[in-house]
Structures are given as structure tokens and as C-alpha cells.
Amino acid sequence: MSAIIHFEADGWRARTDGDFTEENVVRIADAAGEYWNRRNPGAMVYVCYDARPGAEECAKAAARTLAAHGVAAVLSDRVAPTPALTWAVSRNPRVCGGFAVTGSHYPYDYLGVKLCNADGGTGCPDFIEEIEHLIEPEVYGVREHYAIKDFVTPYFDYLSTLVDGDAIARARLRVVYDPMYGAARTYMPQLLGALGVEVEEIHGADDEGWRDVRPEPIEPWVDDCEQAVVECAAHAGLINDGDAARVGAVDECGNYVSPQKIMALTLGHLVINRGMTGRVVVNQATSVLARRVAQSLGCKVTVRPIGFTYIYEEMRKGGVLLGGEGSGGFAIPSHVAERDGLLVNVLLCELMATTGKKLGELVNELEMNFGRLWYGRRDVRVQVEQVEMLRTIMPGLNPELVGGRKPVAVSHMDGLRFEFQDESWLLLRPSASESVVRVYAEAPSVEIRDELLDAGADMAKGNA
Numbered sequence: 001m002s003a004i005i006h007f008e009a010d011g012w013r014a015r016t017d018g019d020f021t022e023e024n025v026v027r028i029a030d031a032a033g034e035y036w037n038r039r040n041p042g043a044m045v046y047v048c049y050d051a052r053p054g055a056e057e058c059a060k061a062a063a064r065t066l067a068a069h070g071v072a073a074v075l076s077d078r079v080a081p082t083p084a085l086t087w088a089v090s091r092n093p094r095v096c097g098g099f100a101v102t103g104s105h106y107p108y109d110y111l112g113v114k115l116c117n118a119d120g121g122t123g124c125p126d127f128i129e130e131i132e133h134l135i136e137p138e139v140y141g142v143r144e145h146y147a148i149k150d151f152v153t154p155y156f157d158y159l160s161t162l163v164d165g166d167a168i169a170r171a172r173l174r175v176v177y178d179p180m181y182g183a184a185r186t187y188m189p190q191l192l193g194a195l196g197v198e199v200e201e202i203h204g205a206d207d208e209g210w211r212d213v214r215p216e217p218i219e220p221w222v223d224d225c226e227q228a229v230v231e232c233a234a235h236a237g238l239i240n241d242g243d244a245a246r247v248g249a250v251d252e253c254g255n256y257v258s259p260q261k262i263m264a265l266t267l268g269h270l271v272i273n274r275g276m277t278g279r280v281v282v283n284q285a286t287s288v289l290a291r292r293v294a295q296s297l298g299c300k301v302t303v304r305p306i307g308f309t310y311i312y313e314e315m316r317k318g319g320v321l322l323g324g325e326g327s328g329g330f331a332i333p334s335h336v337a338e339r340d341g342l343l344v345n346v347l348l349c350e351l352m353a354t355t356g357k358k359l360g361e362l363v364n365e366l367e368m369n370f371g372r373l374w375y376g377r378r379d380v381r382v383q384v385e386q387v388e389m390l391r392t393i394m395p396g397l398n399p400e401l402v403g404g405r406k407p408v409a410v411s412h413m414d415g416l417r418f419e420f421q422d423e424s425w426l427l428l429r430p431s432a433s434e435s436v437v438r439v440y441a442e443a444p445s446v447e448i449r450d451e452l453l454d455a456g457a458d459m460a461k462g463n464a
Contacts (some may be wrong), residue, residue: 001023002024002137002138003019003024003115004020004029005024005027005028005132005135006132006399007115007128007131007132007431009082009123009307009308009309010104010114010122010308011100011102011104011112011113011114011115011122011196011313012028012112013106013110013111013112014104014111014112015109015110015111016053016054016109016111017118017132017462018112018360019109020059020110020112022057022058022061023139024345025061025062025101025113025303026061026062026065026139026140027064027137027138027139028062028113028115028134028135028136029063029065029066029099029209030063030065030069030096030132030134030135030139030140031131031132031133031134031135031136031257031312032045032066032099032115032131032134033045033065033066033067033068033069033070033071033140035127035130035131035134035399036068036069036071036096036097036136037070037071038067039096040071040096040312041070042070042071042072043070043071043072043094043095044071044072044073044074044092044094044096044097044098044100045066045071045074045096045099045150045442046074046076046084046085046088046089046092046097046098046099046149046319047063047066047073047075047076047098047099047100047101047146048075048076048080048084048085048096048098048099048100048101048102048105048151048403049076049079049080049100049101049102049244050079050080050081050082050100050102050103050183050184050243051079051181051183051336052103052108052111052180052242054111055079055101055102055103055111056079056101056456058101058373059075059076059099059101060075060101062100062101063099063146064076064143064145065139065140065143066099066142066244067143067144067145067146068140068143068144069140070181071096072147072307073146073147074146074147074148074149075143075146075147075148075149075430076148076149076150076151076152077148077149077150078150078152078166079157079183080151080152081110081152081182081183081184081242081243081244081245081247081342082100082102082104082114082183082189082244082245082338082354083155083244083336083338083339083340083341083342083343083378083436084152084155084156085098085100085119085150085151086114086116086121086122086336086338086340087120087155087158087223087336087340088115088154088155088322088334089116089120090116090118090119090120090336090338095118096118097115097116097117097118097395098115098116098417099113099114099115100113100114100115100116100186100243101113101115102114102127102183102242102243103199103215103242103243104215104241104242104243105216105217105241105242105243105244105245105246105327106213106214106216107135107214107215108211108213108214108215109211109212109220109240110177110300113410114205115242115436116338117129118335119336119337120336120338121312121315121316121337121338122308122311122312123149123307123308123309123311123338125307125309125310125313127381128290129336133434136162139318139362142214143315147400148371152187154341155192155276156187156191159191159195159299159342159346160195160344160346160349161164162194162335162343162346163346163347163349163350163352164197164350164353165196167350167354168195168196168197168349168350168353169195169196170196170353170458171196171200171353171356172196172198173196173233173235173236173349173352173353174197174198174199174232174233174234174235175198175199175200175234175236175237175238175280176199176200176201176202176225176226176229176232176234176236176250177192177199177200177201177202177236177237177239177345178201178202178217178222178224178225178237178238178239178240179187179191179201179203179237179239179240179244180203180214180216180217180221180239180240180241180242181203181204181206181210181213181215181278181370182209182215182240182241182242182243182244182380183242183244183388184240184242184244184341184342184384185188185201185203185204185205186201186204188238188240188244188345189201189204190366191228191342191346192325192345192346192349195346195349197349200228200232202224203224203453215241215242216246217241217246217247217248217249217259217328217341218240218248218256218328219237219241219256221251222237222239222248222256224257224319224334225237225239225250226250226256227254227325229251229254229342230253230254231329233252234252234359235252235352235359236249236251236252236348236359237251238345238348238349240341240342240345241279241328244340244341244342245260245329245338245339245340245341245433246259246327246328246339246341247259247328247330247344247345248262248328248346248352249262249339249359251358251359251360251363252357252358252360252361252380253357253360253384255360257359257360257363258287258375259324259326259327259328259330260286260287260289260290260326260373260375261285261287261331261363261366262328262330262344262348263282263290263322263330264287264290264292264366264370265291265348265351265362265363266322266330266344266347266351267293267294267297267299267321268293268297268366269347269350269351269354270321270322270332270347271297271299271321272297272434273350273355273359276321276334277284277298277299277321278319278320278321278322279299279300279301279314279319279321280294280299280300280301280302280321280323280324281301281302281303281304281310281314281315281320281322281324282301282302282303282304282311282321282323282324282325283303283304283306283311283325283326283414283416283428284303284304284306284311284411284413284414284415284424285306285325285326285377285427285429285433285440286303286324286326286375286430286463287326287375287442288425289366289370289371289373289374290324290421292370292371293366293370296369296370299321302314302320302457303413304413304428306325306414306415307330308323308325308331308339311323311324311325311331312331312337312338315333315337316337316364320333321333321334324378326375326440328341329341330344334446343451356449358360358415361437362450370445371406371444372443373443373444374438374443374444374445374446374448374449375441375442375449376441376442376449376450376453376454377438377439377440377441377442378438378439378456378457379436379437379439380436380437380438380439380456380457380460380461381435381436382436382437382460382461383435385437386435386460386461386462387430387435387436388436389462390428390430390437390460391430394412394415394428394430395412397410397412397416398410400458402418402426402452402455403426403429403451403452403454403455404451404455405420405452406420406421407419407420407426408420409461412414414429415428415429415430416429416459417429419430422443422444422448423444423446423453424441424442424443424444424449425441425442425443425454426439426440426441426453426456427439427440427441427456428450428456428459428460433451437460439453439456439457439460440456441453441456
């Protein structure tokens, strides 16, 4: 029996010893080829793959399948970060979409598929729903030839033009770069080196421990980068996930810098140092810090539900400077309407060079001006029935006290979100794909944050 293929907001993923098979990739390519050729007969589709075993072979099978449907399939000539694909798609008017075989930030026993539209964005729900509808139980038998293209070199050449290379070279920056064994290894150090940055790359070549690292730029997976930054006396550590769509960082003292702070720093740099303007789009789980910075800069803030789909929809409306989510995915639509962790890397280097400050100094300045906030998330595992019950009753919940604190605002936009007088907040959100309730909280102290997380976990378990 054929596997049921369902795309989440960030693509389709499955275990390589389970539903991720070449046959299922071909089934997706069959559906995508039919969709694209029906709307854009004879148009091009770009295909790429990440560094995981089996990704290249599946990408080749997808390219042959797409070509059989009448579109001109063009395959990357090497491992490519997803941002290189989405940028290349958005820059060529003959290209109607992109197909990436990548495990992204999932563990290394997973692989999957990301699809993008002609503008490079991956977040259009109507597009994904139509692809799912077209997926057949059996594979299409015909295969055709595809072309080969270098997506990587033009993309990184372009990135180098987006920042002040002279300022970066004069700053004599030293950074540790951790691609987490992913698709950006060697490429990012080469770019930064060309800009005059001294780079020490870790996890850049396969070794015995590569399967033990989850390629997601959050703690505890960034521990090696934290240690390397201190050992190298670097100005910062820069980290990307498996396909380089997401970003994390480490300051010069070896402290993890959360995506929430990275977003706030990037926004300030774009407006203050680069003179850019526009709206800022965040989701309900994004730190108050980013909103405070945006408001201080005169940027209107738009809050949407969790899922990059909603940020992408706002970018399509226009007028957006920066769209970001708490998981480390940031998009600057003047570049491309999709997350690009590599662009954020070079912008952070430009920010350090422009200000003459190390990353930790910039974070300290940020917190002095806008307050120090403590952010946290817990995944509470519950029974399937509990998830469904919460999803049913949440729209009607409006408790007077949460963890002994009185909410000043309650939102049912996406799950259940409480705001309190001191701008601390708590969010409960049942997962759409797992028996998990995700609990987020932020507060001006660790103690209050943990109290809110405890209260949210109790609510998720039905104990409150």
C-alpha cells in the first residue's frame, strides 16, 4: 500500500528507513510535473539536493520524472543550499517552480521534499493542496532527460554584492561557521573568506559523529560551536540548519544567541545602517523583543498564526521589510520571498563590521535598550484524544488566572495565547501532525518564564 504523503508548512519529511523512498519522491514529482506543465507548458523547473546520502539520486529521479511531463527540468550540478535554489527560481522568469530534496532541520535519518513557487516562496497553501490532490498511488512510468546547471556560484556571488565588503574586510572579523554537516558547508566559508573574514569551519566534512548531530541551530546541538568560538577567540559563531534556510548564532563568550535576538539585531541593522523601511511580520510565538525594536524604528508590526505560510501571504501583499519566525527562519522579500539563513550570516558580519562590535556586545546593547527577556518552549506529549479535545475547547477558554497571574489579553488566533501586564506571555498550540502540545512562554525573568511554562504544561495535560 502506498504511503499517504502530506505536506507540512515546511515540506514533506519521512524517515529514510520508512516512507522516504525514491518511489515516493517520484510520486511527488509526477504530481508537481503535471501541475506545473498544466499551468506553464514548456516552462523550466529547477531541482536541487542537500548533502545527505541518497538525496542526489532521488533528485535525479525527480528531474527525469518532471521532464517526462513536458517541463524543462534543470538539476543542480552539486549539493546546493535551498536558498540558492529559491533565489535562482525567483530570478529567472522562465522558471515556474523549484523542487528540493532535503531533510532540512530534521534528524539525519530523515529526508524529504520542498517545493517552491515562481517567486521562490514555499508557503502557498493552495499550491501544496493541489500537489497533494494530484499525487497518485502508483508512479508514472515515463522518464526523460534533464539539463544540469550551477545554482550555487551565481547565488553566492550575488550574496557578496549585498553587503559592504570593504567594511567587512577592514574589520578583520574572525568567526566559527557550523553548517551542521549540511548543504552550505565549504560554500559559506569560501564566501566569508573572500570578504576578508577569517573562518574556522566545524562539522564541514562527514565524520563518525555526523549522524549524532541534529542539524537544527538550537541548543543542545550548538554546543560544539559554543566551545569552538571560545577556543578560537572568535567574534561570533554562525550556524545554519541542514539546508541553510534557518540560522542560529553564538557570541564571543560562547553564549547561544537565540533566533529571537538575531531577528531583532537584523531588523535594527536593516533600518538604522542600511536605511530600509517596511512592515515587519511575525507570528504569535515570536519574541516581544522583535516587536519592541520594530515599533521603536517606526515599522508597523503584523502578527500572524504560526507557520511560514502566513508570513509568505503577507509578503505577497507587499510592503514587508522582514518576515520572521521564532524557529530561526527569516525572509527579506527584497531579496527573495523565502527564508535565507546564509543572507542573515553575511548581514550579521556586516553589522559587526559597521559598528565595530562583537556579537555579544551587540546583544548586550540590544537588551540595555529594550529589556532582557527569557524565552522558552516545551513540547508536552499527550494522548491523541487530549490533543483533539484541546483543539475543540480552546476557542472557548478564557480563564481568569493562569499560573496565579491575571491575563490582560487572550487570543485564539492560533491555539491559546495569554498576555500579562509586564508583557510576559504564554502560548499553547496543539500540533497538527503529532500528539504534542507546544507550550511557549516569554518573561522578564527565568522564574516567571518557567512558572508560565509549568502552567501551560498543566493546561495541556488537563490538570488546570
